[in-house]
Amino acid sequence: xxxxxxxxxxxxxxxxxxxxxIRIIGTSNRRYANIGDxxxxxxxxxVPNMPLERSEVIRAVIVRTCKELKRDNGMIIRYDDxxxxxxxxxxxxxxxxxxxxxxxxxxxxxxx
Numbered sequence: 036x037x038x039x040x041x042x043x044x045x046x047x048x049x050x051x052x053x054x055x056x057i058r059i060i061g062t063s064n065r066r067y068a069n070i071g072d073x074x075x076x077x078x079x080x081x082v083p084n085m086p087l088e089r090s091e092v093i094r095a096v097i098v099r100t101c102k103e104l105k106r107d108n109g110m111i112i113r114y115d116d117x118x119x120x121x122x123x124x125x126x127x128x129x130x131x132x133x134x135x136x137x138x139x140x141x142x143x144x145x146x147x
Contacts, residue, residue, distance in 0.1 A: 036067040036102045037074065037117060046098050046118040046137070047130030050085025051078045054095060054119055070104055070112075070138050072097050073126075076119065087121070087129070095119035098137045112138060 037043065037056050045051045058075040059068045068074050073096055081089045099114035106112065114136065121129045 044118045047120045048132045049121045049130035050082045050087040053080040055079050095121050
């Protein structure tokens with residue numbers, strides 16, 4: 036469960052290293068975001084000489100959470116960290132690679 040002020044790792048090679056969630060995209064008063072949800076975040080730490088800079092506001096899709104995700108078939112999925120992939124306004128990822136494990140099926144979902 037990701038809520039505002041939560042720090043997340045970046046799971047792609049877009050140039051950012053750490054994000055902080057500032058808003059969850061969806062309904063107006065949504066409190067938590069889970070895997071596959073789009074958030075608005077600010078870059079807290081970035082790699083030098085890359086297109087993305089510190090304190091830039093971006094959109095990201097959550098790909099890993101520490102809070103377990105329960106599937107309909109009884110499987111429980113839990114990760115060691117909170118991580119997100121940076122996307123543009125059309126929902127396409129800004130980076131070319133995604134690092135670490137992601138939930139199967141999330142790569143086919145279109146994020147708006």
